[in-house]
Amino acid sequence: MFHIFCPYCQEYREEEEFHPSGQAHLIRPADPASVSDEEWGDYLFFRDNPRGIHHEMWVHRLGCRKFFNITRDTATYEILETYRMGEQPSITAANAEVRREQGVQTADGGWQTVGAQPENSRLNEETPS
Amino acid sequence: MSEARSEASVGNAATFDTHPGADAGVTPESPLQWSRVQGRVTEEGGAAEQIRVIERPFLGHLVLRGGAITLDEAVRAELGVSLPGKPLGLVLDAEGSRSVQWVSPDEWLVIVPAGEEFELENRLRARLGDAHFAIVNVGGGQTLLELSGEKARELLMKSVTYDVHEHGLPVGKAVGTVFAKTSVVLRRPSEERFELVVRRSFADYCVRWLRDAGREYGLRVESASP
Ligand SMILES: [Zn+2]
Numbered sequence: 419m420f421h422i423f424c425p426y427c428q429e430y431r432e433e434e435e436f437h438p439s440g441q442a443h444l445i446r447p448a449d450p451a452s453v454s455d456e457e458w459g460d461y462l463f464f465r466d467n468p469r470g471i472h473h474e475m476w477v478h479r480l481g482c483r484k485f486f487n488i489t490r491d492t493a494t495y496e497i498l499e500t501y502r503m504g505e506q507p508s509i510t511a512a513n514a515e516v517r518r519e520q521g522v523q524t525a526d527g528g529w530q531t532v533g534a535q536p537e538n539s540r541l542n543e544e545t546p547s
Numbered sequence: 548m549s550e551a552r553s554e555a556s557v558g559n560a561a562t563f564d565t566h567p568g569a570d571a572g573v574t575p576e577s578p579l580q581w582s583r584v585q586g587r588v589t590e591e592g593g594a595a596e597q598i599r600v601i602e603r604p605f606l607g608h609l610v611l612r613g614g615a616i617t618l619d620e621a622v623r624a625e626l627g628v629s630l631p632g633k634p635l636g637l638v639l640d641a642e643g644s645r646s647v648q649w650v651s652p653d654e655w656l657v658i659v660p661a662g663e664e665f666e667l668e669n670r671l672r673a674r675l676g677d678a679h680f681a682i683v684n685v686g687g688g689q690t691l692l693e694l695s696g697e698k699a700r701e702l703l704m705k706s707v708t709y710d711v712h713e714h715g716l717p718v719g720k721a722v723g724t725v726f727a728k729t730s731v732v733l734r735r736p737s738e739e740r741f742e743l744v745v746r747r748s749f750a751d752y753c754v755r756w757l758r759d760a761g762r763e764y765g766l767r768v769e770s771a772s773p
Contacts, residue, residue: 426634432724
């Protein structure tokens with residue numbers, strides 16, 4: 419079970435109270451009528467599936483019922499930060515390594531718990547292809 | 548006509564009284580009616596058990612949505628209590644019978660004695676005028692169960708995932724959480740008691756769960772007269 423920090427309730431809650439709601443920061447085309455079918459299809463159906471840092475929307479379903487964002491490592495299940503709707507992540511794939519060396523903090527400064535550790539961390543090393 | 552008293556129009560919103568009174572010829576049934584028929588609920592005031600569960604049916608439940616500052620002014624003027632600004636806050640009036648609870652950053656739950664909510668809603672609407680807000684009477688959809696007794700905390704520890712210890716749920720705090728696989732609002736209005744705000748359709752289930760989980764301590768479910 420995860421302990422997830424709700425940025426609205428301002429405290430850690432059991433995972434059972436939350437529900438994941440897919441990739442975060444999707445931007446709806448400003449004028450849907452003028453985009454191509456391919457662009458609209460990309461927006462509507464296609465989602466990133468990265469190995470590593472991923473930004474997701476979650477909803478505090480049984481608590482405040484607000485949506486918020488989580489930066490999560492899909493390989494280690496580690497939750498790196500949670501932040502409100504409309505805010506930008508402070509940890510991204512580009513700066514994750516630096517962040518990891520310095521330790522990770524939630525957006526509001528509180529320490530975030532670490533999720534399940536992989537049995538063999540080498541399984542999660544990126545191999546150049 | 549009794550409708551004249553029980554319906555109103557404030558601004559562009561039509562409101563109606565969900566407690567039309569005895570002369571309307573409607574007998575209200577609490578969400579625990581089935582449990583009562585089954586003999587699982589007794590009248591208030593009997594032999595002391597280690598845990599008492601008291602149903603408080605037919606209270607006025609209003610959900611207020613809008614900006615904190617606007618709503619705070621109106622609630623303070625009409626109810627005499629300030630809106631809890633902090634997340635998970637719960638404030639009661641001096642009497643302890645009217646409460647305002649933080650639900651989310653733009654949502655509060657107001658619970659007042661039965662029958663007061665109609666007038667309160669109308670007064671709040673009149674005062675808020677053209678402000679950006681919403682008031683919904685949710686009294687028909689949920690009910691309140693009060694837990695007290697020395698083993699009440701132990702009973703909750705078996706039932707909710709939330710930390711109900713003093714440091715997790717001090718007096719003046721209210722949280723939405725998981726209770727026996729359903730959702731519940733868990734409130735701590737005073738040192739001696741906890742409150743559960745449950746969905747109407749889950750009230751029987753919750754009471755049956757409480758009776759089962761509380762059997763080892765001795766638990767009595769009572770119903771307060773409306
Ligand atoms: Zn929350």
